Amino acid sequence: MFFRQIYDDGLAQASYVVGSSGDGRALVVDPCRDVDVYLELAAQKDLQIVAVAETHIHADFLSGAPELARVTGATLQLSGEGRGPHGYAQASEGDVRFLNDGESFSLGEVLVKARHTPGHTPEHLSFEIFDDARQAEPMLLLSGDFIFVGDLGRPDLLERSLNAAGTARAGALQMFASLRRALAELPDYVQVWPGHGAGSACGRALGAVPSTTLGYERRFSWWSHLLETGDEPGFVEALLRDQPDAPSYFAAMKRLNRGDRPLLDALPVPPALDASALQRARADGAVVIDTRSKQAFIRSHLAGAVSIPDGPSFSNWAAWFVPLGSAIVLIAPQARVEELVRRLIRVGHDRIIGYAADQSQGKSALQPLPEISADSAHRMWSDKKAVIVDVRSDAEYQRVRIPGALHLSSGRLLTGLDRVPKGSAIIVHCAAGDRSVAASSVLLANGFQHVFNLERGLDDWRANGLPLESQAVAVPS
Numbered sequence: 350m351f352f353r354q355i356y357d358d359g360l361a362q363a364s365y366v367v368g369s370s371g372d373g374r375a376l377v378v379d380p381c382r383d384v385d386v387y388l389e390l391a392a393q394k395d396l397q398i399v400a401v402a403e404t405h406i407h408a409d410f411l412s413g414a415p416e417l418a419r420v421t422g423a424t425l426q427l428s429g430e431g432r433g434p435h436g437y438a439q440a441s442e443g444d445v446r447f448l449n450d451g452e453s454f455s456l457g458e459v460l461v462k463a464r465h466t467p468g469h470t471p472e473h474l475s476f477e478i479f480d481d482a483r484q485a486e487p488m489l490l491l492s493g494d495f496i497f498v499g500d501l502g503r504p505d506l507l508e509r510s511l512n513a514a515g516t517a518r519a520g521a522l523q524m525f526a527s528l529r530r531a532l533a534e535l536p537d538y539v540q541v542w543p544g545h546g547a548g549s550a551c552g553r554a555l556g557a558v559p560s561t562t563l564g565y566e567r568r569f570s571w572w573s574h575l576l577e578t579g580d581e582p583g584f585v586e587a588l589l590r591d592q593p594d595a596p597s598y599f600a601a602m603k604r605l606n607r608g609d610r611p612l613l614d615a616l617p618v619p620p621a622l623d624a625s626a627l628q629r630a631r632a633d634g635a636v637v638i639d640t641r642s643k644q645a646f647i648r649s650h651l652a653g654a655v656s657i658p659d660g661p662s663f664s665n666w667a668a669w670f671v672p673l674g675s676a677i678v679l680i681a682p683q684a685r686v687e688e689l690v691r692r693l694i695r696v697g698h699d700r701i702i703g704y705a706a707d708q709s710q711g712k713s714a715l716q717p718l719p720e721i722s723a724d725s726a727h728r729m730w731s732d733k734k735a736v737i738v739d740v741r742s743d744a745e746y747q748r749v750r751i752p753g754a755l756h757l758s759s760g761r762l763l764t765g766l767d768r769v770p771k772g773s774a775i776i777v778h779c780a781a782g783d784r785s786v787a788a789s790s791v792l793l794a795n796g797f798q799h800v801f802n803l804e805r806g807l808d809d810w811r812a813n814g815l816p817l818e819s820q821a822v823a824v825p826s
Contacts, residue, residue, distance in 0.1 A: 350367065350368070350369065350370055350458070350459050350478075350480045350488075351366070351367065351368035351369070351370055351375070351394060351396065352365070352366070352367055352368075352478075352489070353365070353366045353390065354542060354559060354560075355381075355386060355387070355390075356546070356559070357381060357410075357664075357695065358661055359661055359662070359663060359664040359665065359692055359695075360381075360409060360410050360549070360664050360665065360695060360696075361545050361546045361547060361548040361549040361555070362379075362381065362409070362410055362544065362545055362549070363379070363542070363543065363544055363545065363546065363559070364377065364378060364379045364380045364381060364387075365377070365378040365379065365491055365542060366378075366387060366390060366391075366396070367456065367459060367461070367478055367491075368391075368394065368396045368456060368459070369456045369457025369458055369459050370457075370458070371457040371458050372456075372457040373395055373396050373397050373457075374396070374397055374399045374400075374456040374457055375391060375396040375397060375398050375399065375400075375456060376398075376399070376400040376401070376402060376426075376456055376461060377398055377400075377401050377402070377414075377417060377423075378401075378402045378403070378404065378476060378491050378493075379402075379403055379404055379407070379412070379414070379493065379544055380401065380412070380413040380414055380416075380417050381410065381412075381413045381695050382411055382412070382413035382416055382613060382694045382695055383413070383616055383691045383694060383695070384413050384416050384417040384420060385616065387417060388420070388421075398417065398421040398423050399421075399423050399424065399456070400423050400424050400426055400454065400456070400461075401414045401417045401418040401421070401423045401424070401425050401426065402414070402425075402426035402427070402448075402461075402474075402476065403426075403427055403428070403606075404428075404473060404474050404475065404476070404491065404492075404493025404494065404495075404544055405428065405469065405470045405472055405473040405474065405493055405494060406435070406436075406437065406470060406472060406603060406606045406607050407602060407603075407606050408506050408510060408551070408595075408599040408602050408603050408606075409545075409549065409550060409551055409599060409602060410602065410664075410695050410696055411602055411605055411606065411694070411695060411696060411697040412606050413695075414427075415443070415610075415612055416612050416613055418443055418444070419443060419612060422444070423444075424444045424445070424446050425443055425444065425445045425446070426446050426448055426454070426463075427445060427446070427447055427448065428447065428448060428463075428465075428472040428473065428474045429447030429448055429449045430449055430450060430465045430467070430471070430472050430473075430474065431467060431470065431471030431472030431473070432472070433471070434513075435470070435471060435472075435507055435511070435513060435516075435603075435607075436471065436472045436607075437472060437607060437608070438607055438608030438609065439608075448463040448474060449463065449465070450463060450464060450465035450474075451463065451464075455482055458480070458481055458482060459478065459479065459480065459481075459482070460478075460479035460481075460482040461476055461477070461478060461479075462476070462477040462479070462487070463475075463476060463477075464476070464477055464490075464531070465527075466492070466493075466495040466527040466531065467520070467523040467524070467526075467527055468495060468501070468502060468504050468520055468521070468523045468524025468525075468526075468527050468528075469493075469494040469495060469501075469502030469503065469504055469506075469520065469524070469551070470494070470502075470506075470507065470520070471507075471516075471520070471523070473493060473494065473495060473502070474493070475490055475491060475492045475493055475495050475496075475531075476490070476491040477489070477490055477535075477539075478490070478491065486535070486536050486539070487535070487539055488539070488540065489539065489540045489541075489542060490531075490535065490539050490540065490541050490542070490563065491542050491544075492541050492542065492543045492544070493543065493544040494543070494544050494545065494551050494552070495524075495527065495531075495543075496528075496531075496541050496543060496561075496563075496566060497543045497545060497546075497552050497555045497556065498541075498543060498546070498555060498556030498557075498558055498559075498560065498561045498566075499554060499555065499556035499561070499566075499569075499570060499571075500552040500553055500554050500555050500556070500570070500571075501524060501528075501552060501570075501572060501588060502524070502551055502552055503551060503552055503553065503588075503592045503593075504516075504517055504518075504519075504520025504521045504523070504524055504588060504589070505517035505520065505521075505589060505592055505595070506551075506595055506599060506603075507520070507603075509595040510595050510599040510600045510603060511600055511603060517589060518585060518589070521584070521585040521588045521589055522581070522585060524584075524588060525576075525581050525584050525585065528572070528576055529576060531563070532563070532567055532576065535563055536563070536564075537562065537563050537564025537567060538562060538563075538564060539562060539563045540560055540561075540562055541560060541561045541562060541563055541566065542559070542560045543555075543560070543561075546558075546559065550593050550594065550595065550596065550599075550760075553591060553592055553593060571587065572584060572587070572588070575587065591744060593742060593743075593744065594742050594743050594744075594758045594760050594761065595760070596665075596668065596669055596760030596761060597669075597760060597761045597763055597764040598668040598669065598673065598696065598697075598760075601673050601697065602696070602697065605697060613694060613699060616687070616690060616691065616694070617690055617694065617699060617700075617701050618690075619678075619679065619686065619690065619701045619702060619703045619704050620703050620704075621683065621703065621704060621705070621706065622678065622703040622704065622705050626703065627678065627703070627705050630676070630678050630702060630703060631651070631653065631678070631714075633676070634676065635675070635676040635677060635678045635702060636655060636671050636672075636675045636676065636677050636678070636794070637651055637653060637654040637655065637677075637678045637679075637680060638654070638655055638657050638667065638671065638677055638678070638679050638680065639651065639654040639655065639656050639657070639680040639708065639790075640657060640658060640659040640663070640679060640680055640681040640685070640689060641656075641658065641659075641680065641681075641708075642658055643656060643658055643782070643783060643786040643787075646658075646718060646786060646790070647717060647718045647720060647786065647802070648717060649708075649715045649716070649717055650708065650715065650716065650717075650718065650790070651680070651708050651714050651715060652714045652715070652716050652793075653714075653793070653794045654680065654708075654790060654794070655670055655671060655787065655790045655791055655794055656718075656786050656787045656789075656790040657670060657671075657787060659681065659685055659689065663689065663692050664692040664693070664695055664696050665696075665760075666759075666787055667692070667693055667696060667698055668696040668697070668698075669759055669760045669762065669763070670759075670762065670763065670787055670788075670790075670791050671698060672763060673697050673698070674700065675698070675700065676700045676702045677693065677698060677700060677701045677702065678701075678702060678703050678704065678705065679701065679703075679704040679705070680704070680705055680708050681704055681706070682706050683704070683706055686704050718786065718789060718790065718793075718802055719800065719801045719802070720801060720802045720803075720804045721776060721801040721802070721803060721804065722804055722809075723803065723804070723805075723809045723810045723812075723813045723815060724813060724815075726776045726778075726801070726803055726810070727810070727813075727815045727816075729774060729776065730751070730753075730776070734773075734774060735773065735774035735775065735776050735801075736755060736769070736770055736773055736774070736775050736776070737751050737753070737754040737755065737776045737777075737778065737803075738754065738755050738756075738757055738769060738775055738776070738777045738778070738788070738792075739751065739754040739755065739756045739757070739778060739779075739807075740757055740758060740759045740762060740777060740778070740779050740784050740785055740788040741756075741758065741759075741778075741779050741780055741784070741807070742758050742759075742760075743756075743758060745780065746758075747820065748819060749807070749811075749817050749818070749819045750817065750818060750819075751778075751807070751810065751815075751816065751817060751818075752816055752817070752818045754778075755768065755769065757769070757788075759779070759784045759787070759788055762788055762791055763791070766792075766795055769792065769797065771796075771797060771798075773799070774799040774800075774801065775792060775797060775799060775800045775801065776801045776802075776803055777789045777792065777800065777801070777802055777803065778802075778803035778806045778807055778810070779806050779807070780806050780807050780808060781805060781806045781807075781808050782802065782803070782804060782805050782806040785802050785803060785806060786802055789801070789802045
């Protein structure tokens with residue numbers, strides 16, 4: 350059997366290629382949209398991709414399963430469970446099979462069996478992989494967002510992203526039942542290969558190693574004693590507690606991944622723009638993404654540009670800070686453009702209309718990002734001459750915050766702009782000054798004026814002994 354994990358560090362997302370060492374037929378599970386990665390691997394290993402599957406309807410990235418199925422002619426294997434307003438819509442074209450619990454298909458000597466594992470989502474499937482179809486027990490479990498290393502898939506995204514009331518608790522109850530069934534029916538030695546790793550917002554505290562075993566999780570995970578004692582209420586409470594923010598873009602990913610949508614024919618190849626073309630694109634409303642460092646952006650940037658530095662968070666921040674469907678121009682060196690395009694299409698940004706290697710092509714529109722020290726910010730805040738906007742996560746905000754700050758987490762900034770008062774000075778902060786630069790640029794790009802980035806963020810505010818509060822208790826200054 351051939352087996353390979355393909356991992357996207359930026360989204361902390363894993364896809365899998367499983368193939369027969371006999372006849373070369375292969376399955377790809379949860380692919381990303383730049384499908385050439387799978388085509389090249391298949392060619393190198395003399396594999397024929399005959400099946401493409403999804404474990405569930407994803408919220409954090411735009412699935413490449415329909416693109417890969419179309420280009421290869423493979424059967425698209427989707428969940429037939431959990432049908433309804435949040436399940437898969439009926440596909441209008443292509444070879445699509447809806448799998449139910451216990452159904453299977455073969456790839457030569459390899460058997461793939463669907464296991465319905467609701468909890469993270471109602472339709473969720475995990476795939477049991479048998480290295481030999483004659484074996485009684487599977488070797489691997491491709492668990493998607495069911496079991497992670499050291500954690501479980503969060504059950505609250507339908508409620509938090511799509512306002513589906515009551516689904517968070519229902520999902521937690523389903524997760525409890527799915528775990529009890531899996532632990533009762535599968536041996537401890539089964540390798541568990543999840544859909545995400547550390548850093549994903551699809552769980553609370555995912556481990557950084559790529560895989561685990563069912564037995565290890567049974568013994569050492571936070572939920573093991575709750576399953577062992579049958580403490581369903583305690584499990585539900587623990588699973589729902591302290592889940593991370595659900596970024597606003599998750600709702601759009603759910604909607605697009607659920608049913609038919611326009612498919613990419615190929616990786617976009619944006620042209621280089623000269624000064625006049627860059628000016629026209631800006632005048633036509635294109636979003637300029639400046640991929641340089643935050644320090645470079647602070648010193649000088651194109652008016653209206655959004656700061657999203659080229660780094661591990663690029664995909665997530667592009668999804669957070671750029672409206673879906675926007676025409677996009679990149680400020681980036683030519684050597685980085687292809688990789689940045691890949692990261693953009695993975696979160697649904699397909700309209701990359703060009704790039705400029707050097708922002709000096711728009712030098713007449715260059716400006717610095719205003720910054721403010723903690724002491725100066727405190728004086729403006731004390732005199733009620735400024736609004737402080739905190740763009741840290743919910744958990745960070747709950748732990749400690751500036752009294753009276755307006756909290757808008759970075760992942761929900763775009764949908765919360767109407768909460769930010771216009772006409773007054775705005776001081777934006779995060780923990781250390783990274784997210785706040787990006788958030789400040791978004792506010793400026795959306796017409797807000799007198800926006801200041803708090804230098805070194807809350808760390809500097811705290812170091813200067815300025816007022817803070819934690820929960821309902823003030824931290825003395």
